[in-house]
Amino acid sequence: MSDQVTARRTAAFLWTYWRRYPFTGAALIVLMLLSVAFDVAFPIVSGRLVDAVAQAGFPPAAEDVDLAVFALLLFVGQGVGFHLARRASMLVWAGFAVRVMRDIVTEAFHRVQRYSAEWHSNSFAGATVRRITRGMWAYDTLADTIYIGFLPTGCVLIGVVISLAFHWPLVGLYVLAGIVLYFALTIVLIKYYVAPKNRLNVAADSVVGGAIADAVNCNPVVKSFGGEEREDARLGRLTQDWARKAARAWRAMDIAMLAQVGILMALQAGMIGLVILFWTRGEATPGDIAYAMTSYLLINGYLRDIGFHMQNLQRGINEIEDVIRYADTAAEDRDDEGLPALRVDGGSIRFERVDFRYPNGNGAFYRGMSLDIEPGERIALVGRSGSGKSTFVKLLQRLYDADAGRILIDGQDIAGTTRESLRRAIALVPQEPVLFHRSIGENIGYAKPGASRAEIEEAARLAHADAFIERLPLGYDTLVGERGVKLSGGERQRIAIARAFLADAPILVLDEATSSLDSETEAHIQQAIERLMEGRTTLVIAHRFSTIRRMDRILVFDDGRVVEQGSHAELMTRKDGVFRRMQAAQIATNRNMFAESA
Template identity: 70%
Template structure:
């Protein structure tokens, strides 16, 4: 069984070191004072670290050259050497610890910026993008990317930067004393770096990338199942979801184990190079000592140099592992940062100014990017200011597409949509959508209080305004019966409320938005008659004085409309009032009406008529 998860277009390809460096630099340069202070303190600590072998050798020489009992000058020399030794340690600790304080300040600011900006961009990606990507996997990519920065930056700043600079300092110091030893250490360092980079690029990176992709798949599957838990319970398919997750987690475990095992082999190769470096460095110094060209302090200097080198280089294996994993895990937020949202405001976009709410579709042509759904070819439609228009038709005929294009959830292939004479392609999307109040068929509520959900359309609304909107929506009574009233949390997506209650909250939200244009995706077909009457009454109040478009699923609502547009295969095949359309014998609308009354659910024939037609029931869009 193969389970596929949706991924970004360039998933599977690494973003590369240059893109990662550019990404990190784009954040570090925003905080120059903190970044430069951190770097300066780190460089000072590295200088103190490089001095450690030198002061160690001086202390050994001061003790080894002294007689017994030592002369006053020899004692003084030993105390001075000890003071330098202790001073080096104190200087190192102060500068390194202080640099970590500033590094923490920089890291928290950058991590906050990363998650805020990734969230900002993802929210503005197209509707099509969101419908093609798991929400859980997207959340995981954003949060994982934030922590990947922490691991990646820590590895670079606290791992690789000190290692590289200490290696340079020690190599130059050894070259000053013994050129041959210095050259040997330089060759060993280059060999170590070469082996590490080669093995990482060839073997570790591809396996880590597969492991990260499998991790995203696991997160997406968990979120998908938990979000749809009511569906899982209603069909009793918990074991099936367990099995699905088991397949994905098994796939992840194999890929993760493969990646980790590969890293173990890389570290074994690194240790082999370190052993050769130890043998050559100390062997050469011992040779100089036997020839009388090195003192005991020089031998101590060489030994402490090797210990310092090996300490840093031994950790390189872990640093490289963390660096590679961090680079793989940060790839998604780098893609988010580089990919412009599909909904940019545009440099010349202006706010939409709605006076009456006149809507005109002018030769509109459109096809969905995925090739599915209704297609418009030169569609013409006009909704007058204050007019109440119903959109009816079979599923897939183009009703919902009409509303989506009016909200500019998709851009047109050709033609224009005008609101009060303004082409919506030239206005800011925020102003457009604030001018259109939408009451969807299945209202989505946040896991927040009832008051917050109602006030979402106008966050600055007072409690009195929120309550008034709830009263107009016939929601105040059921809210008052709840233990915490308007402070009651509704659960994820509003699961603690009934369908009718969620619908009334959505209507209250629309009342508070007070937008000049109203879109109602009617959802009363599955409600009991009493609840339907309450919602219908609230919707009638909401429509007053507004240009209203109703995606109609029940003909009880259609009778209240000024005009009806009948859609078929992306075309408006009929339009008129309810009485006018019912008077047309053999008309599409009359056929749909007859079918709904009769409860027949077959497809509408090409020639129309009451036989073999599909009713416009709830859920048909």
């Protein structure tokens, strides 16, 4: 996320959204140009009004009054026309901006949801959320700056310069030179002086947002270790860094604006001075002087805001960079388009000479892993931490792709099918279930879109979750809190098991699914899991060997290899077997823990 996004890439990103609404875009341009035309006419009608009054005698003749009234009508008409055209453009712009902002945030969310597991494991969730929402509002700032700031500014300045050059070529040339110098200085200061400081400020802002989200999400850990003051101190250091960088960015903008004011003062003195010179020669009327003064005020008004617009433009570009990078980051399912869905009948699994290493180089890696699992077979995966058990399941789900070899389900290479259909064919009950901050019913029903309340309640009953759910005041409509924090570990586990019942997938993965349950509840759940495993290919990642005695086959992993396999009874007959030694060590550990607690 560190590569700088170019201005051209930012413009292309905006254009991809703007071109979706061509008729609205055309209407916006026409209305803005109409308001600009009225604005450019302001100095002209002002000068004519002054001439109409100044050239009349006293008392004024009837024709002088008529001329003054006509000039007044032009003056008022110009103001009315400008405001009507500008307000109409703003009304259309509001609807246009809302549609584009909605597109940006929903599409950024869509892409982030489809990034790889590796990407998400390396990213702060809080910082990602902040980047997406900040990018949406950055577009608002950026688009407003372009449409409401730069478009009318550029058109008005061009119009005024042409108008002045038509009256006095020398004045027009002087004003043009002053405007070009103003823009050149502003661009150089913003690009090389202000922008680098703004970019550092934005990065520090993301760090602060990510740190707050991280601490809030881990608040139970903070409370467990009495770490509130440590988190305060940590955030204090980060906000101090942000404050220092923010102050530098804001001071840089103030210094840039001071340089711009100097050019504006020189422009004012030279422009009005030239017109006064023409007046002394009889080449300018009082109305011409009023015309020149109002032209300068118009130019000054627009140029004075250029610094502000440039600041907003640069800030908007800096803040939308992350969303543009998301648009340029390939989603993991980018190659799924046109692929067939996986069709699972029996649920056989085959690993054919699979090689794999994690992108970060950590964890277990496979070298020529080959393995066959029959339809409906119950398989336990055991081994020390980091031996390759979880990697097996991640490869099966295509959370990571194999570097070499093939993984087949019912004879179909999973790399040639859509990830969505593959993952729908696998029901996972993790060791530490994560729930949405939604109702219990919604969390269970997530496994089967469109599931009825009766189906959800039946799944809860099968998972022995119905009893505790019905005791809650709102029952299935109870909100579970962020990540399910309002429920106990055992209750969250039962919700996850209910999901698996509802998913009714042909392949089932259990990651020590009863580890958070008390002994009595575990007995009920084991009965439910036995029913759940019937007719399904089941993979059980086992940490407690007492849960795998009834498995058809046990795979013993070590350093990314299956070093032993067989039934529980077969493995226990091997005197120097790895599995037997592991089970003996676990039994001894459990005895020591029991003795100490006694």
